[in-house]
Each structure stands twice: as C-alpha cells, then as structure tokens.
Amino acid sequence: MTDYDVIVIGGGSTGTAVARDCALRGLKTLLLERDDIASATVGTCAGMISSGFKYYDEPDIMDMCSQEVVYFRRIARHIIMKDPILMPFSELEELTRGGEASSFTDEYAKRAKERGVPPVMFLSPEQSLSIEPSLNPDMAACLYYEEYFIDPFRLCLLQAIDAKQHGATIKTYCEVTGIEATKPAKRVTFYNRATRQVECADGKLIVNAGGPWAGKVAAMAGAPLDLRLNKGAHVILDRRIVNVGISSKAADGRWIYLYPHENTTLLGTTALDTWEDPDVIVASHDEIEYLLKSMEWVVPSIRQARIIRTMEGVRPLVPEWKRSEDKVTRGYRIIDHEKDGVDGLISFTGGKLVMCRHMAEAVTNLVSKKLGRETVCRTHLDSLPGNGADVDVLALAAEYGLSQHAVERLRARRGTETSAVLALTKEHPEWKSTICTCEPVIEAELRYAIRNEFPQTIGDLRRRVRLGTGPCQGTFCTFKAAAVLAEELDLSGEQYQLEMIDFLAERWKGKRPPMRGGQLGQEELTQGLYACVANLDHTDLPYELKPWEEAA
C-alpha cells in the first residue's frame, strides 16, 4: 500500500503549484520542502509575472506568459499590482536597429488587450520626465509598457495552503535524503529538521521541483539531470524611490531594471553561470557595482538612494550551453526519467515565476495519465485563499480602531482574510500592537500566521507577513516577533534567543554585501540593541556561525 499518489519535492513556486494542482484533482499528495515555502529561488525574484516581453523571439512563450497573467489576475488579484515601466533610449537608432523594436512592440501589442494593458507606446523626453523626474534628461525618447507584479512569497504560500485545504500534506523543514525505486511505489526518505527524525513516505510518482537542487534530487534516484545554474542578484532600496519602473541596458548590453515593489524598489538583476552552493551564495561587490553603474546612466541619483540589502538566487535554466544566458530559452522542460530507466520520477528544468501554474498543469496531466486517472485541471479557475470581493479598509480600520495604513497593508497581503485576522483582536485587543514598525505588521497577523500558516522560524514569518523587510531590517521587530513565536510554539528561553540570532544572521546575509551610507548607522543601532543591550554576543548558546558570517 502506498501512502501517496504523488510526492512533490520542493516548495518553491513550481512545487507548490504542482501540489495544489494534484490536490485539486483529488490526487493524494505530499509536498516535501527542505527549508520553508518560497525560501530559495522564488524568494529572490522581483515578483514580476512577466508578459514575456523580452522573449519576443519565442512567441509561444509570450503566448503562455500572457495567458498565465490573465489566470493569475483571476485567481490571486489581491496580491497583484501593476507597474508602468519606462525604457529610456539615448539614441533613436538604438530602437530601430535590426528591427528589434518593431518585433517586440508588435509581439507585445498582439497580447496587450487580454492582459488589460495598452500597447507599447513612445513618450517624448518631456513627457517621460514629468512621469519620472529622476531620469537622465539626456534621452531621445522612452518606450512605455506595463507589467504585473505578484507577491512571490504569498503566491507560493497560498498555493501550499490551498493544496493543504484540498487534502495535500505539506511538510516543511523535511530534506529528502534518499529515493528508492521500489515497486510499485517509490520510497522517499527524508530528514525532518524540526523533529530531528528520519522519516519516509511511499508514493506512486515523484515530481522533482527542486529548482537548482533538482539535479541532486534526481541523482538520489540514480537519474541524470543537467541544469544550467545561473545566479542573479538584486539590490533592494528602502522605499519606492521612483514613480514607475525603469528598464535599461546594462554595461554589457543585457537588460536590467529598477522596479517599485511593495514598499521597496528592486534593482536587478545580474546573470552569472554558477557552480557555487546555492545555500551560501551572497551578492558580490562586482554584481552590486554592475547594477549601480548600469542604472546610473539612466537614473543618475541612484547612488544617493539608500540600499538596505541584496538578495541572490539561482535560476535552474534549461541546459542549453555555449550561448549567453539571455539566449537560453525561458521555457521549461518536463523530463520523464523513464527514458533513463528510472520510472516514476519526473523533473523540471527551466521555467519562470509566471509559468509555475502552467508547469504544474502540464506535469499533473502527465501524472494523471501515468496513474491512469481522468482528471481536470482547475488551478486557473479557482481562487487562491483571500481572492474575493473588495475589502473595505476604512470601515475595518474604524471598526477595530486601527491605523488605516496598517489595515491597508494587511489587505495587500491577505485580501478577504483581513477580517479573520482582525477578528482575533476582539478577544485580545492587545494584539493590535505593532510588531514590525516598517511594513507595518500587527501582533494579530503574526498570531494568525503562526496558527494557520505553519511557520517554524521568524524567517518563515518574514515570508508570510513581510516582517523585518523594511529600512531597519528587523532592528525593532526581531525581539518582539521572537517572543510571540516562543509563546505560540512554546519555545524555551534558549530557543527564543536562538530564533533571534538566526533571524538576525539571515538578515545579515543580505545586509553585509552592499552595506554603505545610511545603512551603516542603522547597523550600529542594530548591533547596539542586540549585542550591547541584549548581550546576544555573550550568551552560551549552541549557535554555529552561518557560512556567510565572519568568524569573530
């Protein structure tokens, strides 16, 4: 007897989408994630659900991207925002060279209407500057287009929660250590990091959505899987410093961008083939300078802006070699390892955030076929949790006596769930208190997330509620969040302290590489609070430095 029809390995955008699709189709599903939902590649992306604009020479991909945007706006409109984007050109010739401009504007225009955006347009320098005065006035014209952005953390989490609500089992902090091709089922062994126990589960089929680790996972089953790993860095600024997104050519002719995102601005991205361990990579000085230097040409004041951190992730590209990264297809491949003599294992390579649902649909079709089950995909029709009627922020703020902005930010994360979070404060009015002062996050939302969204660490809470992602980078919320977490999960005093150190270490990973200017003062304050006041640097805790932390 097997435990599961499908065991999905990996809790990123693809893995959670697969788990959701399988669960919605009535397949008995287990999702295993070695860390937390959205804790790796997808958590370091810009959140753009792209029109596929850059891939105009792959029209099928553009079709797919556009269609997926339409679906996302149907199933998760509460976590989607639109950014208008300006792309300045210094010479008109740049636009017309080789017919490049007309190809992408034409391809974009064909699919604009279904996404609810206008076609690509051209704006004069004067018009462009009135929209974005930070632009370098030395330009010939701007190309204007619009893209949608989603909260990638919430998307993955909602997919996982929806899967769970439809019967799937979601296990985070469970790292797969072995795959045994027993018949008829496959046995997956995993180390549960929370219980420190080795466990196993049997499944008829395994879907390997391990992202950059997919090769390692396939190898456990004895299947070969080639991936072209490519790392990318983002520089994160403390607030929205531009009115609209800016897209421009980088020092090497690649496209980079500056996108307002949530309460921040993202500058990205780099693309470097990598053979490093995805777990320990941090943005390098070269990557940061490459981004700043490249953006400086179009936004000359960029270096005056406050950088709060960087994030670095690894793309699991389709293994097309001996060509530059941007020429590698942005499509995805489904690899049925039956051809390698390993049946029951299916892997992904490639793909983009916007395609995660499509990838899941395709693989679940294959899974169903292999299982001999007739199923119908509903993931493009059924709402994710929180997607629903408009939420009356002002009425809720008045009803609960909360700041309107706090409620509005809560709504932007949770849509119709907002009321359920606020309802907790009826019994506990003290939970209206602010935990994260920057985003902001109130205690009730933390409690709600802890009780309903299976976080185990403060870092998990960050992904669920954006805790500690603002200018102070956890300075004033870490100790409060740790206390709430300790109370809810019944942690010991020592665990409480370790939680704080772990979270601060995780923040440090992104803060350290770009640290300069105003952020130095911020860091002094952080260190003062946690070292000098809380004495966390003089505790006798069983804490091991993270790979990116410098030894004392």
Place this chain on the structure above:
Amino acid sequence: MSEEEAYRTVSATLEQERIIPFKTDELEVVRSAEKCVNCGLCLNHCPVVRAVGVDRFSGPRSIAVELSRSPPDFWSTADKVYLCTSCGTCREVCPFNVNMPDIVNMVRARIFKQRPDLVPRGLRAVRETIAKYSLAFEPWEDPNEKTESRDARLQAAGLPFIKDRTVKGAEVLFYPGCQAEERAQEVKEAAKFILNYFGVDFTLLEEMSCCGLPSRLIGDDETSRSLAARLREKVNLLGVKKIVTTCAGCTSNLSDMSVRDNWGVPVYHLIEFLAEEIGLERLSEAFTEGSRAGEVLTTIHDPCHLIRHTSRQISDHVIAVLNLIPNVTVVPSGVADSCCGGGGMVGYHSRDVADAVVAYNLGPISATKANRLVAPCPLCTAQIERNLFNTGSDIQVDDLAVFIAQRLPQER
C-alpha cells in the same frame, strides 16, 4: 498613436494605480526620509505624541519608516499625517535631520489628489475659502465693518493709524499675512507703525493674497504653487528688495518659496528686520524715548515656524529686543519653544489634539507669575490666548509687534 494620445493613456494608468509622480523639488524630500534609522528619538520629543499618544498619532518615525514609503498607499495615511503640527521638533532632534515637515507635506499632497474625501472636513472648508478669495480667512463682507474693527483694535492697543500705501520701487514689502489682514488687524497696524517710525521705505500689496502655506499644509499643492507664483509676480511688479512679515508661518513659507523658486528676494520676520536691519542701537534709543507703560513681567513663546523652520537665532533677537525696553522684564517659562498646537492646520479639524498639545505649555507659563506673554506670530498668540483664558488665567497675550509698537514714541 500620437504622443498626446499615448500620454493620455499613460496618465490614465498612473491615476488608476494611484501614482502621482514626485516633482523634482520633492526628490530631495524623499532622500531625506530615507535617512531614518527608526531609532525613535523623535517620539520622545514630538509634542503631538506627548499629548495624545502613539495610538492616535503614530509619530514622526512611523511617517518616515512606514507611512511615506509607498506613494500609491499614501491615501491610507490620512488618519495620521494630518495630525502633525509641522512644528519640526523631530527634525531638530533627529540624528539625521530627517525633514519631517516637508515629508508630511509631500504625503498630504498625494492624499489630496488620491482621496480628497479623506482630507479632514475642516480643511476642505478652508480650501474653499482659499479658492474663493485667495485668502485663508473669509474676508469682511462690508469694508466699512473691517475698518471699524481695525479702528476698535487700534484704540484698544492705543496705537495711531498709519495710512496704507502701495509704492512701486519701495525698498520693503510689508506682507501681513492672512490672519493679520483679516482678523488680528492690530498686528498689521502695529507693524506699519513700527516700519513708519523707523522711516522704512515700505509698501503694501495692492491686493492681499495668501502665501500658499495653508494650501501646502492641506495638501493642495497646485493651489499652493499657484498662490506662491501669484505673490511672486506681485513682488516682481513692485520691484521691492526685501519682504517683511509679522507672521511666523508666512516667514518660513515665503523663505522656502523664495529659495525653491529663485525669487531673489530675502524674507524677514519683523523681529529679524528690527534686530538685523534697524539695529539694536536705534531700537534702544527709540524705546528710551518711548512711553513708560507700567512695569511688565513677560514671558515668551517662540513660534515653530520661526525658530525651527527659519532660524533659532530669532529667539535670541526677541529676547535682545525685549531687553532694550525699559520696565520690561523677561522671565523664561522653560516651554517657550514647545509647539502651541496651532500649526499644521491641526486646529481646523482636530481642535482636541491642538488643545492637548498646548496644554503642556500652560502650567509652566502660569508658574512664571508673568502678567504677559508675547509671541511673534498671530496664530500662536490666538491659540495660547484662548487656551490660557479657558484655564482662568489672567495673563495677557500679545503679539510681539503690538507689544513693541506700544513702547515706541507715538509722535516724532
């Protein structure tokens, strides 16, 4: 698609996404907000937080690290940012000099456009008055009544009337501000008397119009900019070299505008003008010849718009000038520089907050045993006077211009 059509389409998207582009002069304000490290020092000094608590007004640090980060969400901050009195105390104590008053104005400007319905009702009424009359106060319906009121105030203050004059090419424009023009007319008259006494070549405007500060504080940036532009035009036409005003708010706002829009004309508060341009020596001589209206024990209130938005030195000027007057003794209250609560237009929509702020000052003022309080701002004067009166205090509150005028010789 033509460029115009394209621009219209883009503008529609911007409006739909609630994006109101920063103006070039606002980019510096954004830069300033970025400096906040969330230390919270400002929270211990903010007079509004002290008066009503962080649940009602979340304070300057929350405006910097939270409320001002995402312009499309600014509409949702109306319940907080309209409670800032723009006193600038936070900017003074901030280790990074975060320019909170201007950040607040930048946020309000977007609320005003995104959700005019969320602008406090009391401010919408002021806005209508400004739109109708280009003045922050409704003007007198009957000019004769205005004159009668002026004369009554002059008589009460014991001051003679100096004829109004509009002279092209005069050295100085005396700009009384809306409050002294329409309400506290004795302040305007006292200033005219003082300028006249010292033989200053001054002119008034042909037609008084607002400097734009109230509109700026309401968030009506467009009106504020157009009022400033109109005033600038009048200043240019008159060809004056300096502007002198008796209003603290006008002083700081006109200084800001003059710098921002390159007017090329310096702006003085009357007390600055007296101390710096007339000189303490001439003042001293005049006071020696002046009337010896009984002994006065006076304490001072320093308007935020002067000491924090313009220069702390003005506070010294006030003391220096008062010290020249025979029979006048200045006693410090210890709260002279604490906000009167009347700024930021807070009193127009949340009187309870404004009064809670000034309540902090009342005890120490009474404790000085002074029988007088002087303030170089008609707005502060009115706010403190009303609140002192309500506590049963018999301390008389005077605008500094009136207090000085009364102590100059009436005939030369």
